[in-house]
Amino acid sequence: MVQLAQTKTPQETLQQWLRAVAIERDQNAFKKLFEHYVPLLRSYSLAREPGSSLLADELAQEVMIKVWNKAASYNAEKANTNTWIFTLARNSRIDHLRRNGRFATNIDSSDLFDNIVDTSPSPFQAAQTHTVQKNIREGLDQLPREQAEVLSKVYLQGRSHQQASDELSLPLGTVKSRVRLALKKMQLLMGDL
């Protein structure tokens, strides 16, 4: 039951803790973030590699070290803490797979993601982040099971569309159209993409 209480920590509180880490290097606040996020980071890792508890701890540790080191670069107007932590976890996962030879390439996550900056004017960003948040929450609640399943394959289990298609025994086109429908439902697309 302790775990349940942790996931209900409001966003404002999480942001306060992160700010305390950034500005005061507050170890108590960092410990609270640690308690809140480590179980989620472990779940994220286990979604891709079920049963690999050690790997899950490794990823969680790596991400928490990044949280400590990069707290000052967190911008609450651009992203809530969950979004920020997700991007750190995604990048760590990519680099982990790369280090273990799963991606035989010298492209790393910093090449891919460090140069992308959101250039939209910041006064709009905070308001927009809230609207997007509302749309995602409402969308997720109403999402048909088969669309939620595909999103979970792509985002949490880290499967390519082809892998998702193989694992779910669905045509590739169906996987892609379910992704698209889900994103549309949550109003996440700009323009006519």
Place this chain on the structure above:
Amino acid sequence: MSINQHPSSEWLSAYSAGSLSLSQSLCVAAHMESCSVCQQTFARLNQLGGELMTELSPAIGSTLNFEQLMDSINQQESMAVQTIDTDMPRAKPRGSIPLCLRKFIPVDYDHLQWSRISPSIQSTQLCQDHGGSKVELLRIKPGGSAPTHTHLGDELTVILEGSFSDETGIYRAGDFLACDGNNTHTPVASKDRDCICLVVSEAPLQFTGWFTRLFNPLLRRGYA
């Protein structure tokens, strides 16, 4: 305006999820560095990732211990005092080279090892990804054309310099094109300057002209 000029939502979401191959991700990144519309969509898709992560039921039973974590952080910090911060803003390379390609194009396009694959086309391989997908630059002379081809797998193209046109429209610097086996096209570079493209192909191109079909075995070189 063709919708081909931006990555579609399937490409963007797979990129945001980190489930796209790294070479394909490189194409999305090369486009996105200069596209504010896709940057905004990307920010929203990351937000979706964050929400999906918090939906997971927390996996307890970690062997991680906070005091040990702080110890390793402190150790790192004491060792890092004298080192240079690698997160420093990187110097922007000359011209149109996207920052995500900086590692592979250290000076400029002219300093790369180009090899001629036809009278009007040169290519150079930047790196390779697992599964044999190939990351290369193509340089097409002004007015030069590539033979009509189709694709066995996905082929992603981002135009870095110049422009070209094919049956579907004109593409300019920054534009992103995704082609698969359903597309057959004949790209022609504009007449005013070289056209330089980043091309990531999962499988060799298939030439469809009766004569150029003979060259197909030659093009398979370099694929795992």
